[in-house]
Amino acid sequence: MTVPTLGKDLLxxxxxxxxxxxxxxxxxxxxxxVSERTIKKVPALRGxxxxxxxxxxxxxxxxxFEFAEKRLSADTVNVVAAGSAVQKGETLVDTARNxxxxxxxxxxxxxxxxGAAKFLAERIPSNVINGGxxxxxxxxxxxxDMLTIRDKFGRLDGLKVCICGDITHSRVARSNIWxxxxxGAEVAVCGPQSLMPGGIEGLGVTVFRRIEEAIEWADVLNIxxxxxxxxxxGYIPSLREYYRVFGVTLERLEQAPHDLLILHPGPMxxxxxxxxxxxxxxxxxxxxxxTNGVAxxxxxxxxxxxGRPELAxxxxxxxxxxxx
Amino acid sequence: MTPSExxxxxxxxxxxxxxxxxxxxxxxxxGGTDRLVLVxxxxxxxxxxxxxxxxxxxxxxATVPLGVMDITLYRDDLQTIGPRPVVGETRLPVDLDDRWVxxxxxxxxxxxxxxxALDQLADFGRPARIGxxxxxxxxxxxxxxxxxxxxxxxxxxxxxxxxxxxAELDGRDAVELVHGGNT
Numbered sequence: 001m002t003v004p005t006l007g008k009d010l011l012x013x014x015x016x017x018x019x020x021x022x023x024x025x026x027x028x029x030x031x032x033x034v035s036e037r038t039i040k041k042v043p044a045l046r047g048x049x050x051x052x053x054x055x056x057x058x059x060x061x062x063x064x065f066e067f068a069e070k071r072l073s074a075d076t077v078n079v080v081a082a083g084s085a086v087q088k089g090e091t092l093v094d095t096a097r098n099x100x101x102x103x104x105x106x107x108x109x110x111x112x113x114x115g116a117a118k119f120l121a122e123r124i125p126s127n128v129i130n131g132g133x134x135x136x137x138x139x140x141x142x143x144x145d146m147l148t149i150r151d152k153f154g155r156l157d158g159l160k161v162c163i164c165g166d167i168t169h170s171r172v173a174r175s176n177i178w179x180x181x182x183x184g185a186e187v188a189v190c191g192p193q194s195l196m197p198g199g200i201e202g203l204g205v206t207v208f209r210r211i212e213e214a215i216e217w218a219d220v221l222n223i224x225x226x227x228x229x230x231x232x233x234g235y236i237p238s239l240r241e242y243y244r245v246f247g248v249t250l251e252r253l254e255q256a257p258h259d260l261l262i263l264h265p266g267p268m269x270x271x272x273x274x275x276x277x278x279x280x281x282x283x284x285x286x287x288x289x290x291t292n293g294v295a296x297x298x299x300x301x302x303x304x305x306x307g308r309p310e311l312a313x314x315x316x317x318x319x320x321x322x323x324x
Numbered sequence: 325m326t327p328s329e330x331x332x333x334x335x336x337x338x339x340x341x342x343x344x345x346x347x348x349x350x351x352x353x354x355g356g357t358d359r360l361v362l363v364x365x366x367x368x369x370x371x372x373x374x375x376x377x378x379x380x381x382x383x384x385x386a387t388v389p390l391g392v393m394d395i396t397l398y399r400d401d402l403q404t405i406g407p408r409p410v411v412g413e414t415r416l417p418v419d420l421d422d423r424w425v426x427x428x429x430x431x432x433x434x435x436x437x438x439x440x441a442l443d444q445l446a447d448f449g450r451p452a453r454i455g456x457x458x459x460x461x462x463x464x465x466x467x468x469x470x471x472x473x474x475x476x477x478x479x480x481x482x483x484x485x486x487x488x489x490x491a492e493l494d495g496r497d498a499v500e501l502v503h504g505g506n507t
Contacts, residue, residue, distance in 0.1 A: 027408075027411060030394065030412060030414065033414055038449075039447040039448070043443070044402055047403070301395075
């Protein structure tokens with residue numbers, strides 16, 4: 001049986017094949033059960049040291065990674081930019097090299113600059129997992145979104161998924177577009193012209209200018225958070241105006257020909273991009289996304305850790321019982 | 325691998341008879357079916373456990389709880405092997421505290437799988453007793469682990485591979501020896 005591998009790092013979904021993405025989603029399945037156990041811990045990553053290096057605020061992603069790491073028995077250290085040497089002007093590579101000197105195995109990094117994860121991965125031997133880099137990619141978020149959709153429909157192939165909101169500044173949108181398209185879903189985006197990057201059609205997505213059209217077309221809406229600082233920068237006239245034109249409301253969903261699955265990567269602005277009655281409604285899987293996030297991140301950590309092919313031959317000779 | 329290197333040691337009737345005998349011995353071992361739980365090791369051990377469970381149900385008129393366990397995440401060679409093995413399902417239907425747990429696997433070789441299974445079971449509860457049933461004991465232990473109930477004994481060199489085939493996955497039941505297959 002030939003199993004695809006992930007390689008050294010997870011930098012984004014753009015460089016991955018369909019088979020690699022499927023491997024992560026399939027591997028996440030058994031990890032869901034680990035979190036349901038009384039003792040939520042397996043020894044798979046015992047002895048591994050993982051650094052969570054966060055140069056940008058994050059609650060959900062950082063906690064989710066930390067749960068995933070701890071449930072695999074890895075040792076973890078959290079480094080946040082504020083209060084660290086980063087604030088004193090240390091460069092990214094110097095920070096990483098200093099961590100490496102303490103003999104770490106993996107780095108999960110969030111950084112405000114697009115390409116930061118790749119930059120780091122090319123310079124250190126540890127596995128690097130991109131926890132979000134600028135407006136580029138946020139691969140584990142897209143993977144957990146895809147797993148949540150697949151749980152509900154049993155497939156991704158042929159599904160119509162519309163990503164709504166601020167597409168220009170969204171790494172979640174980019175990773176979702178890459179991943180969903182590779183697995184055969186049709187992808188559309190919907191949002192104000194001012195938050196829609198030029199040439200987005202080049203990624204193979206349909207663009208809707210009106211939320212009503214998107215709702216009529218889609219099986220799934222992935223509603224992005226409107227970053228409130230965008231309003232100050234003049235991208236939208238007001239939050240009320242945004243809700244009036246682009247808000248996903250119960251009234252709008254009731255016009256749809258069939259029920260829509262509702263995703264949101266959080267944190268939500270209730271009454272801005274999403275109506276509370278939708279967020280808490282029967283078709284919302286927003287909390288399932290959070291649960292799946294831990295399983296997906298466990299799968300990624302498990303797949304990247306160890307797995308050094310040059311040692312595989314030696315291990316085979318030692319009389320392993322599991323041949324698969 | 326040419327077919328001539330593959331030798332059939334037991335066919336479906338041999339496997340069937342061995343399982344019948346094992347099912348009786350398991351009930352004897354546990355002093356009845358009251359507290360007994362069967363736990364099959366993925367993948368072929370779980371198929372064998374399911375069959376033993378049916379045989380016990382027919383003979384004793386009692387349904388014994390059946391669990392399955394994938395021990396991949398408890399293996400001691402995860403740091404060295406690659407690519408990462410696919411992880412299967414783990415599902416234990418009852419609380420294991422004070423139960424008689426019978427682990428069921430297809431082949432007992434080095435004992436490392438069973439070592440991992442014991443570690444994993446300890447994370448799920450504290451059984452009154454844990455036993456081990458295997459369809460085939462092929463020798464070659466690397467750890468101090470022995471089975472309580474053995475269906476068939478096979479004399480194999482460490483360089484040989486012993487395959488258990490089950491109808492559920494392979495279309496037929498058999499025990500086969502592949503000379504030089506364990507390299």
